[in-house]
Amino acid sequence: MKESYYPQELEPRWQKYYEDNKTFKTYDDSDKPKYYALSMFPYPSGKLHMGHVRNYTITDVIARFKRMNGFNVLHPIGWDSFGLPAENAAMQHGVDPAKWTDENIAYMTGQLKRLGLSYDWDREVTTCKEEYYKWTQWLFLQLYKKGLAYKKEAAVNWCDKCGTVLANEQVIDGKCWRCDSTVEKKYLSQWFFKITDYAEDLLKDLDQLKGWGDNVKTMQANWIGKSTGAIFRFKVVDAPNGEDIEVPVYTTRPDTVHGITYLVVAPEYKDIEKLTTPENKKAVEEYRANARKMNEIERLSTERPKTGVPLGTHCINPFNGEKFPLWTADYALVEYGTGAVMAVPTHDTRDYAFAKKYNLPMKVVIQNPENPSDCKDEAYTEEGVLVNSNEFNGMKNTEAKKAITQKAVDGGFGEFKTQYRLRDWLISRQRYWGAPIPIVYCDKCGIQPVPEDQLPVRLPKDVDFSVVGKSPITTSPTFKDTVCPKCGGHAVRETDTMDTFVCSSWYYLRYADARNSEKCFDRDLVNKWLPVDQYVGGIEHAILHLLYSRFFTKALRDCGLLDFDEPFKNLLTQGMVLKDGSKMSKSKGNTVDPDEIFENYGADTARLFILSDSPPARDFDWSDAGVEGCYKFLNRVWRLFSANQDKITLDYKLPDKVQKYNDDLIRTVHMAIKSITNDISNDFQFNTVISRYRELTNSIYDYVGKRKEWTEEDKAVFSFAATSLIKLMSPVTVFMADEIWHELGAKTSIHDEKWCEWDENLAKASSITLVVQVNGKVKDRIEVDEGLSNDELKETALNSPKIKELTEGKTIIKTIVVPKKLVNLVVK
């Protein structure tokens, strides 16, 4: 065994060995229980970054730990390889997106292997390959058949820089999630998935997800945005041309209905022209034109003062016969509720601000009986009792919500209503590098799905990437024209491709049956492996990917393709990797290249370090000194073995009875096994696991330092300690562990070993430190035998000279004994 550690040589050697021997291949037929460990698959951007390293190392250690604990582990990897960067590269450098992507995948595959990740490479999936996107298209058709994929004309989010529309989830503060440019509204005909059909399911089933953090669950719940209230329909009494017209509103405060003093419709409200009198027409038109010009950010700013103009028409409140005016104002949103709002300035802060500005009347209808407010200075939005509300006066507002809505239902002018903020998922993209939507438009038959036996609809190669203002796919001379599958006549293909989030919404299912060319996946295999037992990835997908995947699982369940409701049983959202307090990014210039770390220290050091300093869920601050420290530690472990190789055997036999000093080391090892096992099992606290590695290593070094002569017993105990250490470390420092293992004479890989077990009786110190407190303050510590009873502990405490002195002349009122731990004397 070499005297010092040499990762640069030994790591590639083992890497090749694992590859040649398919050490980590997973077989479907096994009598072991299954465990599915999954990292969020990467976009092949070119190179791994430290966030990837952290993500994949965490999952890899989990997979290896479970394997050693007797599970048949599925631990796959793939590539989320459709998307804009490849197309941008094509536009800028004239390189084929497929080639660009392939090259990136090849490079990053090398990096993943170098990092020592125990993937079953035979299950690799690549979303941009025909063998994969064929099934993405097939799944689209299944959703289409179920009525869950549909096309509609709608106001959609348009990113001019990316040249495509975006889903609501991809608009962050009015800006594009990818390129940060301001998003505009456009009216376009686009494909949607009906995720709103699953709003209630997606919300309700969050309760099932015990293994998800509350942060992610509340983010999803907020996004779904459920509220309950009522719809009220108000008749317009003075519409131009005497038209008979109603305006429905959605409200969560039906209890305030007697306080309506005006009504607001969104500038884009569909009937707005019919609601506008000729005298007001000009002002209203102007206001609407202005609203149209505003971008999302301006429009949605809550700071902007409220504006609006009257329409000139009026409604009657059927509850009290009062007449109130109609206005248009852009604080009403056309896409939420009915696009119209009943305004009660006394009990809604927005209505209050608006009414104040335009001098609209106010009427108090809810009051706190203890502390009545006249709502002159601000709206009263708390609970209370109804006033000025006819037969409902005196009723608690929480009860009145129901009673008043019921009255509307009975009177035929309203109903109970549950409303969600979630919108349907817009999946069309006007880009080339994605899965083509398998639809054709026939001149005669209209929209026609591509028959399943004609899949995949292949991406054309004969395209011009230099075009501006339209998707390159539309430049293909061969792609667009086709025949109608129904009538055989002329038809044109849909040229939009699918959002890449569609591809990533089902990839975790494909791993269960990755090479199936006949089917999307075998139902039994998917039901066998899924749900994912442990999913690991970044918090940035809390809404996007995780919500879409949950939707897909439920929709495919309803299509009869699988038998479970939720795809990811446990979710670990790892924190960001920071350097100097901020997120690593190229623009900040604070990135660390994983290759450089591999080169200088080896993958094991990288793996050890990325797990060592913070618990996985927290942000991790990269420090060069920390890497150095981990490298030194590995050297120290290496030297422990190289300097003592003659004393370590793999087939040691521990005697039944050993010397006290040997018993102490054995106990230390058992305690380490216990705490390491528990720390991994309990929320994957790898940072403390690594502390235990160091503690155990320190203990073994202490032991070695004290031995002048070595008995056979000493060697056996030492062998036990050293081999336990290297096994415990093997999921983290994968290459070094196998190298040492072989240097010790093993013929098989350490990664085929069973996890260490501990004996509960040995996993505790032979003596304990009794803490003696007086009035809750620690006054003495006494080494006592482990087996002492509570009475004996009390006796020991009272006999301590220190305690005697402190209690001298005082009365002991009470004595608390915590078994094997502590005695607290309450004295006066």
Added chain:
RNA sequence: GCCCUUGUGGCGGAAUCGGUAGACGCGUUGGACUUAAAAUCCAAUCGGGGCUAUACCUCGGUGCCAGUUCAAGUCUGGCCAAGGGCACCA
């Protein structure tokens, strides 16, 4: 504004049930080895005070203020700060 998460030494962070606060590491300081350096090893390292000094003793200390308890980093109530999410969503 609403919701979630987090607040512990110079730093990253430990601390099953309420029971020794600061494990382990980084950094710093001192020492050993060396011609020297690197590497390695040993020791000290929350703050204030006491003692010539070591040992030791003592007081304070887990964002702030209260409370419960023999005992609070941990439980309860009220605040404050940072990070994140949602947001004219009626």
